[in-house]
Each structure stands twice: as C-alpha cells, then as structure tokens.
Amino acid sequence: MNKLKNKNLQPYFSPLLGFLLVSLVGLNACGQPANQSEFSTLISQTETELSETELSEAELPKTNLSQAESPERRSEVKQSPDAAESRVQRQVKVFFPVARSQDFTNTKSVWRTTSSPGVAQFAIAQLLAGPTSSEKQQGLAAVPPLSGNSNCGQDFTVSINDGVAQLQFCKRMIHGGIGDSARTKSAIEATLKQFSTVSYVRILDQNGNCLGDESGENICLGKGPNPEKLTPISQIAINGVGPVMLGMTVREASQAAGIDLVPLSSNPNPVCASYKPTKTPEGLGDTTFMVRNGRIARIDIGDSRPRTVSGARVGDTENQVKSLYGGRLQVNPLPYSEQGHFLTFVPQSQKDQNLRLKFATDGTKVTKIIIGQLPEVDYLEGCLDVVPGGI
Secondary structure (H helix, E strand, O other), X not given: OHHHHHHHHHHHHHHHHHHHHHHHHHHHHHOOOHHHHHHHHHHHHHHHHHHHHHHHHHOOOOOOHHHHOOHHHHHHHHHOHHHHHHHOOEEEEEEEEEOOOOOOOOEEEEEEEEOOOOHXXXXXXXXXHOOOHHHHHOOEOXXXXXXXXXXXXXXXXXXXXXXXXXXXXXXXXXXXXXXXXXXXXXXXXXXXXXXXXXXXXXXXXXXXXXXXXXXOOOHHHHOOOOOOOOOOOOOEEOOEEOOEEOOOEHHHHHXXXXXXXXXXXXXXXXXXXXXXXXXXXXXXXXXXXXXXXXXXXXXXXXXXXXXEOOOOOOOOEHHHHHHHHOOOEEEEEOOOOOOOEEEEEOOOOHHHOOXXXXXXXXXXXXXXXXXXXXXHHHOOOHHHXXXXXOO
C-alpha cells in the first residue's frame, strides 16, 4: 500500500522538485533578481548625473543643463511637477568690470546657474560676490564691497516696474574713487538690462540717494525709461560730463547725450579728431570731445553753466576754485601765457591715477575746464599734438 502511494505521488513530485531546483540554482547564479540589478544600475547612473550637476552649478556651466538631463530625470520631473519647478535650472549673465581698463563702461559677462525664480536678485548677488579666481586671472574685477549693518534685513532690494529696475543697497558701499562708482554703475546696468523687461536702471544707496550723484539733486529719481540727456547743467566729473563718459565711442556718446556728435573737420583723422554736438544746447556751445582711436579721451568745456562735482565752473576766480578743492590742486604756469595757470586736480585713488581735471585760467578767472586721461589731457594743442596739420 505504501509503495502504491509513493508511486502515485511521483508524477506530481518530480516537476515540483525540478522547479525548486531551477529556482535555487537561478538565485545562486545571479545573486539577486534581474529587476533589482537594473534598478541598482539606474540609481547609480542618477547619482552620477546629480554629482555632475552640482559641479556645473559651482562653476561656469559647460553645457545647457536642460539639454543634458537624462530620460530618467525627465520622467522623474514629470511625475512631480512641484519639485520640477524648484529644480529648473536657469542660466543668467553677470557683468563684471574689466580690470585696469580706462574705459569705465567696459564690462565682460560670465554665466551663472540658478534654480531660483528671482533671476535679477540672483544676478546682483552674484555680482556682489565677485568673480571666481579663474575669472580674476582672465582680467575681471570685483565691484566695491558692502559694509556695516543692513537697514532692510538684507544686502539690497530689487524691483522692476514699467521698464524701470530699481536697485537699492541696504548697506554702505565703500568706493575707492570716482572711477569705482562709474565702473559699479556700468556693471549693474549691464547685468540688469540683459532682461527684456528692463530699459532703465536706477541705483540707490543705503539712504535712498542716487549712487554716485554728489550734486545733491538726486537726478536719477526723476528719470524714467528715457536715457539721461546732455544738458547745460550736466555735471562735470573727472570721468565724463553728464551721461557722456570717457572711453565711449562716438556712437555710444551720441546715444547717451541724445544729440549726435559730429567731427569739426569734414575729413576727421581716425587717430585723433575733435567732435562737437550737432544741435548745441544753450550753455554747451563751447564743448568739444577729443576722440583718439575711436574713443573719447578728453572733453573741453568753455561754457559757464556746467559745474564740477565740487561746484566749480568756468568764470570762477582762482581763489574760489582753490577754496572748493581745499589744497588738492597742483598749480603750474599756463604755457604761452604770462599770468595764466593750470590748476590740476589729481585723484588719490590708484584706479583713477590716469585721469585729470584741469582748470585753465588767465591768472584771475577760469577760462576752460578740461577732463581726460593721460596723455591726451595734457596736449596743449589738442589733436594737433598728435596729427600735425589736422583737427
């Protein structure tokens, strides 16, 4: 009876035993299920991709991250829309001043990557953080640092309304000279104007005053999207007159002034030529711009309405000018004049050492104000010192 029972069970037992043996052999040979191996491989690949992304965010991205994403990461994003929004990578330009450039408007852009939706806020923060070591080696410079306590709980605020981007610092910005202020403004304007919604940039200091405006009139507060124009009351600084800056091309200066600059000669020399406004505003009739190799190197002002940052103007007495500058002027005889002088202001900042502000006098009163870079600011005959017989 027992033999019969065993014999009857054998057809059922043999296939079951075979299945168990195959399963055991399969597990011993593979070590883990096939689908678990594939899953581990996928995790490993994803971790590698995340590491590469983190490296890209730390330095200049070499590729467009949105194009570099793997299919696995894209499908993962689709499954979590909220998480995807926070992980979207955006590339933003940050414009830094070019070190040792005499053109204060000269900037160069680098790329930064962020997942923050506030790209303007991020771009300014990166500008204040300064260039990387490798970017410094490529000739990029930092803007002046912020110092002291914040009056708004952060370093700065940015708002964009009706085409106007307003940046206000909440800490004190330490400038090393007039050139520092001009370079900072150029870098900020270039960084914010990369956005299509910005056509004008207003920069305010910690106290709500226009950054770099020492006239006390806060001219920028009355400005809108329209660019600043060259007017008879435009301020004379060591690096420019009103919106027209040393280092600008004729085209850039014309756009900034809102008036075309044209050469005095019908056949201007490309090495050096003098220019003047086509439609001269009253009070700027005797203002000329020396253009060396395509860029403004010097500006001569013979009219009495424009004033310097310290308040001096054509027509002031020598004593008035000296009192305004408090002993910071160098006094030298005016060549070809028996009584005239050159009263020359030399900036103390190392960055502005190539610039000069000069007052030419007849011995009693100022007859002309000259601003420019060396050596052009010292040319006695203007472009005639460079191109004899030409203008």
